[in-house]
Amino acid sequence: MTRSRAQTRLMLAILGAVFAFLYVPISVLFALSFNEGGLPTAWTGFSTKWYGELLRNADIMGAAWNSLIVAVASTVIATVLGTLLAIGIEMRRRKGRLVETLVFAPMIIPDIVLAIALLSMFSLAGVRMGLHTIIVSHVVFNLAFVCAVVRARLRSFDWSIVEASTDLGAPATVTLRRVILPSLLPAVIAGALLAFTLSIDEFIIAFFTAGAGRSSITLPMQIFAMIRFGVTPEINALATIVMTLSLVMLAISQRLNRGSLPGQ
Template sequence: MALGLHTIIISHVVFCIAFVTSVVRARLDGFDNSLLEASTDLGADKLTTFRRIRLPLILPGVVAGALLSFTLSFDEYMIASFTAGSSGASETLPMHIYSMLRFGIKPDINALAAVTLVISFLLVFLAQRFNKGAFEEP
């Protein structure tokens, strides 16, 4: 198999899927199945039950898993460098930052770090905003 962007994506998915499943599974532990039974008793089909009952209840776990996956994937320079191959066409942002650091710290790296920090804070803020009250008992 030729190394490239597809191998980077596959390796990051395999690396992060265990973390995402553990977070979503922890959210499913306290799941009340009587809500699903009530939904089907009231005439909802399986797709409507999933969309209206199950998905809103597990959405905080899915969002937390996505944020955790993004953070871990962004931080994994070694996985990306081993699975990228020798071509420069499949260079990820952490690989680019590391290559810039080898030649000395320039203002470009500081600006990139500031932008990354602001984007990370915005993502966490938006996740907290959308999940407000998600962990409270109804």
């Protein structure tokens, strides 16, 4: 009994150290975004003025708008294609590892490698860089994540209702629209929220596939440009907003996806 308690305490201590390592810097960043003086070494009082300064910064607002355009467009496309891809893979009678590898390769390949590959493809095709190339790149990146989330739900899907719909004479499109998609809707929304979060936060692929000028600068690229001259209170406020948005999206995604795995 004593040994079991000691092991439990050790595991709790390790878990506490890991959580402290992960979340203490985030907590410090969050607190400094409300520091009136804006100095990282001294607390001079609570203030929200840096959030006001952030909203008055035209460069940051322009980059935020570009990120929103990229995230919404890439999420819509990746969600549609990823859902159809997941359904197609699960409906195959014979599932090969080659198909699995090709579908989920973007999740495994390092971002820098994928970014260089996409840049090379656009250059060889003579495509002019801009927001449209970032959107296409993010679709490639997010497609596998949406497919993975939807497939997790499909593994516990009752395919007998699809057979019943077919036996009753419903066309494949009607079966997909009125039988399959309503059952998959929570997983589809969860995949879409995950794709949106990943697109908002993504930097490397956007950096490589963006065009020249401010018209294609996204929010992570703007943050990177600003921190080269030092971390300012505005960056702390901006990072806090992005982090909070990402955490909220991920929490909603996890809640919607609850029960998608078999046995849950």
